[in-house]
Amino acid sequence: MINSLLIANRGEIACRIIRTARQLGIRTVAVYSDADAKAMHVRAADQAVHIGGSQARESYLIGERIIAAAKETGAEAIHPGYGFLSENAEFAQAVIDAGLIWVGPNPDSITAMGLKDAAKERMIAANVPVTPGYLGEDQSPERLQAEADAIGYPVLIKAVAGGGGKGMRRVDAAQHFADALQSCQREAASSFGNTQVLIEKYILSPRHIEVQIFGDRHGNVVHLFERDCSMQRRHQKVIEEAPAPGMSEAARAAVCDAAVKAAKAVNYVGAGTVEFIADASAGLHGDRIWFMEMNTRLQVEHPVTEAITGVDLVEWQLRVASGEPIPLRQDQLSITGHAIEARLYAEDPARGFLPSTGKLEILDFPTNSRVDTGVEAGSVISPYYDPMIAKLIVHGETRDDAIALLRADLSHLTVWPVRTNAGFLFRLLDDADFRRAQLDTGLIERRGEALTIDPLPGAADLTHALYFLEQDPRADTLLITTGLEGFRLNRTPATERAVNVSGERVTFEIDRGPIQSHFQQYRREGDALLVHGGATFRVTPDRTEGGPGGATGDGSILSPMPGRIVSVEVSEGQAVTAGQKLLVLEAMKMEQALTAPFDGVVETLNAVAGAQVQVDTLLVKVSKAD
Incomplete structure (x- = not known):
């Protein structure tokens, strides 16, 4: 049995592997980036080695540093987890060449199955049934479009080196193929460094x-x-x-x-x-x-x-x-x-x-x-x-x-x-x-x-009730009044509602009848937290936070998350229509298109392709058409 193991990954899968290794008496070594210096997997392992910056390409994707960490700590084997370098045949071979045990398939097997087109050809030879599609070497947009037309829509464009839902686009009509192909190839290049795709018949059920x-x-x-x-x-x-x-x-x-x-x-x-x-x-x-x-x-x-x-x-x-x-x-x-x-x-x-x-x-x-x-x-x-x-x-x-x-x-x-x-x-x-x-x-x-809709009808009633519950946690039954000003929901004429409290369980009445929710103290600020239908709400005397967020009404398009601007599709002064794509933002390996909220004109444009932006940065402002 292996005596010592380095886990070339992070997060829950690293913790999962460490748990089993410990049960088997195997010493574990974690690796971590700047962002993960205090992460759970770092503390769970017997030893941890810093391997670089917060971006994956500066740390978890640098195979040489991971192998060096294994050598430095005396680890006998490397487990790649999933994602990152787990299906990288070159890394697997480098681990083996370094005299370490690779906890995974042979590099040749990874190569054979790593590219979807080659894998399908191998499966056809092995009499394994495969979906109809195009696996050819000719990757010109014209050839790919022609093959998709011949297969019949809908089709699925898939990056041959893809995985995890990345580099995939469904196309329902010929006129949408070119744009979908470009987007798929761009995401594939960013995620896998390979723009080659295959085309498959999309199964409708x-x-x-x-x-x-x-x-x-x-x-x-x-x-x-x-x-x-x-x-x-x-x-x-x-x-x-x-x-x-x-x-x-x-x-x-x-x-x-x-x-x-x-x-x-x-x-x-x-x-x-x-x-x-x-x-x-x-x-x-x-x-x-x-x-x-x-x-x-x-x-x-x-x-x-x-x-x-x-x-x-x-x-x-x-x-x-x-x-x-x-x-x-x-x-x-x-x-x-x-x-x-x-x-x-x-x-x-x-x-x-x-x-x-x-x-x-x-x-x-x-x-x-x-x-x-x-x-x-x-x-x-x-x-x-x-x-x-x-x-x-x-x-x-x-x-x-x-x-x-x-x-x-x-x-x-x-x-x-x-x-x-x-x-x-x-x-x-x-x-x-x-x-x-x-x-x-x-x-x-x-x-x-x-x-995705708000799971908590009558949240305003609960807001008021839980505030008083906060003041007197011994209360068994509370009578509350709806229709108070300042609540986000349920601004209806005043009526009475009953709220029964038993430990951390709250039963309250709304128009549909009794609803049960889970209640707990908000430990930092003293406000209440309510869990209903899986969603967590923070309740205070005059507001309910949580549930769906609101869009800006003045046409201001704010960055919804930290990320990189992939492309800008409009210019200042340009007329746009509701739903028109304004720009594409990438974060956490996913692309997000930001669109115009209504018909209007691009009044302000603060977005440049390639720029990094922070959450709530004003990117575009659209003014309504006269």
Whole structure:
């Protein structure tokens, strides 16, 4: 067994790996950037080494510094986690050449599956079914447009070196192809340093099914069943579950066998995931599930597989990297119960899911979930990395049990003042189609504002009630009056409402009947925090903060986050129409288009392509047309 391990990553995955390594008696070494000097993973490891600046390209993406840190600390092996250098074949080879153990697949396997076009050609040769598309070397815009036209719209443009939802664009009509291609290639160049793309037929009722596979150096390959990752927003997974709802034994056998065949085709060693797209228009059937790509690393959503199989996948990684065979045979693996994982992000759904940065002054996690996180109360969410705060993983006897457990945990999760997507997740779990397992990757987009609206009708009533509750916490029942001036919501004629308090549980009456919420003391300033429907609200005698943010009404376009201006699409004095793109801002590896709020003229333009801007910087001001 490996005696010492350097984790070439940060955040929750670094903490996750350290946890298993400690259980196995393995000494751990963390690496950290300037921004992460006080991070949880740094304190959790036995030793930590500073490797550079806050930007990933100044630290976590510099392989030479990571290998040097391993040599300096006497680490025998390097675990890359996911993201950063985890699927970089050159880095994997450099680790091996340095005489260290690489906890991952062979570099050749990473190369074989790293480029989506080459991977698909290899899968075709191995008789693994793939989606129709174009994988050619001719990358001219004219050829790509012609191939998309021939495939038939909608199509999906995908960066061949992409992953994590980056470098992907759906195109519904020929006239939109050129713009989508440019945007996709620009994002791919920024994220992966490779602008090459492939074109795929876009399945109109798609489900994202993936299979966890594992190989060792003794020729053994097993699967650990499938996961459903269809709940996606802009190709980014937000809820994952295992096993896939509605998967028949015949369909499961077909897709899992195909995954094992794919792994064997590249002599795969270690943990990997084979991703498939299924046409779910008539249920899940083995002959309507096609290979998309293979991720040659541990996945973010691996805990749901661990929950249903009882396997610690990181332990398996470390054992296989040490030369041991896979601990279990295929016939020793089985599915028990149902698991769901929700990704908690620092983002504001009411403002287009823009990243939310700042200090986590309040962070209270639920007690029923397995919580994988790399932050705690007092940690800072910076603009430099992925905005995920934590993963909440529940396991129940049935899917309905798991949904109920996750809803209960989200109803108690308290985060302040950083905005999160918890309320969005809570409403998604309540969606009728989700509950019936009528899933496809477009469900979230179709629901739109229904998943992001203010979850707290009658918040003004609660504001007033909780203020008096703050003054007299012994009160059992309060009578309150609505219609008071200064409240953001519910400015209706005065009526009486009853608010019953029991410990940290508040039951209050609104027009729809009794609603229960979770109440807790706001520790710093003495105001109250209320958690309702997953969203956290701070309540004071004259306002309610939280929920959706408001747009400026005078035409001022402010930077919603720290970031870099990618492009400026207008000039000062130019006439614009409502919804017209003004500029594109990039932060946390994602592009965000800022648009005109109404018809008018660009009165002020303070944006220059390539410039770095801070949150709330005035970028553009549009004056209304006469």
